[in-house]
Amino acid sequence: MNMAIFKNEGALTPDYVPDKLPFRDDQLKLLQTYFDSFIRMPGSIYVKAVMVGRSGSGKTVTSKKFGSYVRVASKGRVEFVHVSCALHRTSFSVLKTIGLALGLPVPRRGFSSEELLELILDDVTTKDKYAIIALDDVFYLLNYSGPDAIDALVRLGEEYSGKGYRFSLLLISQSESFMDQLNRGVKSSLGGAVIEFPPYTKDQIFEILLNRAREALKDSAYTEEILEMISDVAGVDPEDQAKSAMRGDARYALDILWRASKLAELNASPRIMPSHVREAVMQTLHGVREDELIGLSLHEKLLLLAIVNRLMRSSDTPYISIGDAEDEYEMICEQYGQEPRKHTQLWDYVKDMASRGILETRLSGKGMRGRTTFISIPTEPLETMKQAVESMVKRDLGD
Ligand SMILES: Nc1ncnc2c1ncn2[C@@H]1O[C@H](COP(=O)(O)OP(=O)(O)OP(=O)(O)O)[C@@H](O)[C@H]1O
Incomplete structure (x- = not known):
């Protein structure tokens, strides 16, 4: 076990309430x-x-x-x-x-x-x-x-x-x-x-990360540069508000720091390296929160899992059709021993998840026959999403 990284890992978990809340x-x-x-x-x-x-x-x-x-x-x-x-x-x-x-x-x-x-x-x-x-x-x-x-x-x-x-x-x-x-x-x-x-600026995110890193990590496990690197990804740039519509998010920043720390630990590295941060950024869910996913019903989760699986296999296009999603969903239902829901119900699930920003949908383009809905998940790392949803489904089913 690599003891070089964490002092108190709990201080990087989402529910932890730190003593001080800078900027609030x-x-x-x-x-x-x-x-x-x-x-x-x-x-x-x-x-x-x-x-x-x-x-x-x-x-x-x-x-x-x-x-x-x-x-x-x-x-x-x-x-x-x-x-x-x-x-x-x-x-x-x-x-x-x-x-x-x-x-x-x-x-x-x-x-x-x-x-x-x-x-x-x-x-x-x-x-x-x-x-x-x-x-x-x-x-x-x-x-x-x-x-x-x-x-x-x-x-x-x-x-x-x-x-x-x-x-x-x-x-x-x-x-x-x-x-x-x-x-x-x-x-x-x-x-x-x-x-x-207001959303946090880069400097504010840096300060928040520094406070948390002091509690959670060994002094030798990180440098200020590493924390700056994360703040650049997660903080709002005051001069570029429009481009940073998704930013200013302290949860995202802390999640990246935790994942980067875990990667350093796993790789037996004495400290967090820029490559760990890069990999962590690629793995971290951005616009979707874990508790939002937990709140989905079992069959919404099964459908989401089906969509993620199907998207992971379709390397040449970012979209899959709702029909493909349904086929995959039926297989997944069989795998988990569940009776599949009907088409209209699935359609409602898709609309619901789209309205909450978990999925994106669009209608088929002009050149295509008929009107079909296409689904994609453009901003989230699929592998991370798959792992998260899979373990939630297992928990729901009491495995
Ligand atoms: N000023 C701060 N100092 C230290 N940690 C902070 C600060 N602001 C937010 N955090 C941390 O960032 C994470 C996200 O914060 P929080 O859950 O309060 O956001 P939120 O505004 O409620 O988001 P949402 O709308 O998605 O629920 C938590 O882990 C929280 O402890």
Whole structure:
């Protein structure tokens, strides 16, 4: 085992919350200010705030940091519940997560989400609990369940006002556009409290990487040049905003650093070399997040796996037809002992995954007969995607 690289590998994992969050002091202060009255005098007010910023701009980690602050500043009177809507896409599932996090007895089935909502409201009142609920990646809930799902959750805060407001709400999203889909009353009530998370510049990404590298890696395992190399790939260039539409993503940068470190370890290298970084860049998923993939249903995952497999075999064209994808999907279903879904269902899966940026689709060109949909995955490393989806399918099937 190569001991030259890692000091504490855990500090490079996506869920790790570092002590310091450089460049996010302002956002943290704003959160503290907006929720101040709810934290100091729970029940006196119902606060709603929104956090927006591109993928990897630090929204989730800042909200978790804020969560620790809430518990301390309220002396334990106010809880903080973080719900990932990428994983929980219906109001029932969100409510269940909230109930469980607050230690309430949650019925497993047989209840509508309205009934569950009532139950939770009753329980928090009898047990005298208060909480700030953070709905992360709230656009998933909107896309899946429509604006009424958000309505129900906003009501969670409003109802029982006679007995004090039990909840406050923090909505987190990649852009403000989700607000346009909300019912008018809800939208206007979210009004002014929008906290922005700008994408990180190269210099900022460098600083974030340096802090993490100090915690995770042995001093001799990396140089500042290596970290600069990664910052150049992942950070926004202030002079070239348009070209860097996908950048400013700290998750991407940290993922590259972790993969490069792993490659150095595997190759028994005493430190991370530029070649490890280059290889790591080629292996790292960019626009697609692991938890997005985890949130797909089993048959969406099987279809995605089929598409990836088929694309890996078609070296001469970046697209495959939906028919090819279906053939491959049927074989994969057989391999995993699953009954294949019907064509219309698969078509919905393709549209859904395309709308979330996991796939690209286009209609057949003029010179071709008929109208067929073609599918591609232009920006992601297929081998990495295959490994990720395959292990998720196995986990889903309990292997
Ligand atoms: N200022 C920072 N300092 C240290 N680490 C950071 C900072 N900002 C982000 N990170 C790290 O980058 C990764 C991605 O951040 P985070 O998950 O908070 O992004 P996000 O804005 O919620 O993205 P998404 O919209 O895709 O959910 C995490 O590992 C997080 O710890």
